[in-house]
Amino acid sequence: MKIAMICGSWPPERCGIGDYSEALCRALEVQNVEIIRIRRDNWHLTSALSYRAQLRASRADIHHVQYPAVGYGRSILPALTPYLLSSVPSAVTLHEYEIFKAYRKPWFAPYARKSLTRIFSRTAERDAFAAAFPRRVGTDHILPIGSNIPVATTDASREKGSIVFFGLFWPGKGLEDFLELARLLRANGQSHRRLSILGAPVAGQEAFAAHLRKETGRLAIDLHEGLPADEVATFLSKHEYAYLPFPDGADERRGTLAAALVNGCIPITRHGPATPDWLKAATLPADTPLSASVLFSGPTAVVSDKSYLEKPIAAAAARYDWAEIAQKHIEIYETLLNE
Incomplete structure (x- = not known):
């Protein structure tokens, strides 16, 4: 299984979603999932053709978008991912959906109409998205974020x-x-x-x-x-x-x-x-x-x-264990590929 993980920022850039994406990639790699990290300096809509070429070159089984991220800015290009190579199944993890104002709703419409799988970190986010897009296609999942701080390896005295x-x-x-x-x-x-x-x-x-x-x-x-x-x-x-x-x-x-x-x-x-x-x-x-x-x-x-x-x-x-979170992602990916 090969996953193209798409994020607007990656470490060492300061972005919590970039940190999350990297930790998820590593946890999936431990479980023998091949990950292609999609990195771009330009997310402007005018670069859509080069973005599509990058996705095609990855030869991934699934395109998985992490949204939002600092590097995207306000670009709508990440939301167009499901349309750029419609033959490849797409998934999106929507972080902090509730923080976006009503005028940003068009940015999320493609995720409701074309993405086959959406992942949220909490129930309230999923419910807010469902209320905004009652006729959405595909399935919704709730997976808590993992901890960006590891479990202490030293035997500390509490x-x-x-x-x-x-x-x-x-x-x-x-x-x-x-x-x-x-x-x-x-x-x-x-x-x-x-x-x-x-x-x-x-x-x-x-x-x-x-x-x-x-x-x-x-x-x-x-x-x-x-x-x-x-x-x-x-x-x-x-x-x-x-x-x-x-x-x-x-x-x-x-x-x-x-x-x-x-x-x-x-x-x-x-x-x-x-x-x-x-x-x-x-x-x-x-x-x-x-x-x-x-x-x-x-x-x-x-x-x-x-x-x-x-x-x-x-x-x-x-x-919040990354091994458990990675396994749940794999189950979602397998279901997506078998649909």
Whole structure:
């Protein structure tokens, strides 16, 4: 089986979907699927003929588009993939469909009318697409993203009661809540509890990063910037809890949540309308920093016996395992080829 994997960005470009695509390719290759990575510098519509020639030259059994990606810009060319070589079955993974405004709907129409298989990372995305294109052809599938952070390979000692935050240094993404949790815990006399932040600064947010460095020093929070993925995994594996207060709640697409789960942390997060039951079972709910702080003090503090979380966390972590995700892709590909 040969798959042409199409993405607008590939590592080392900074693009989460490019990282996902590369990790998926490697997992499929481990299972003896031949992968042709389609890379292009020009995705303008005027380059459609050269793109078609590139697809034809790949001699792939299936064309699989990962959409969107930074490198595509706003080009509609990736959406035309099913039409450029209509004799080859096509699949598309639609990431973050709900973020697109109504005027971008034409970009997705070809995926509804011509792509035989669509893959979504969460139920809400699939449902939104189904509502927009009720007469779509083909089949829809839901596969959670894999963790871009590997499972730690070192035998780290997990520090009881330690709490970590993992994510980019970006305002409004939960870091402010983590700092507030730290203030509450320190004010409550918990000066020796280990608190850590793992992440990286973002261009254009230098002032926020400077504020973060100042606050972490004042609150005795360990700050680790720009660590490679294997070191991030090691640090996660040393912490008992991960406080990840996503503003609109946890769901299947959260890469930082996936990284925490596969490395054995107990996640503390918000449960929102899109949080599936299996994630609710594997996480501790906390809507605010105050409610999170209560988990560590007072009459509702987390008890020492947390064994009831072990099986749900292990089951959730398995969903983010790349070998399992690759196998599910292979099953989808085989079905597509047999139709």
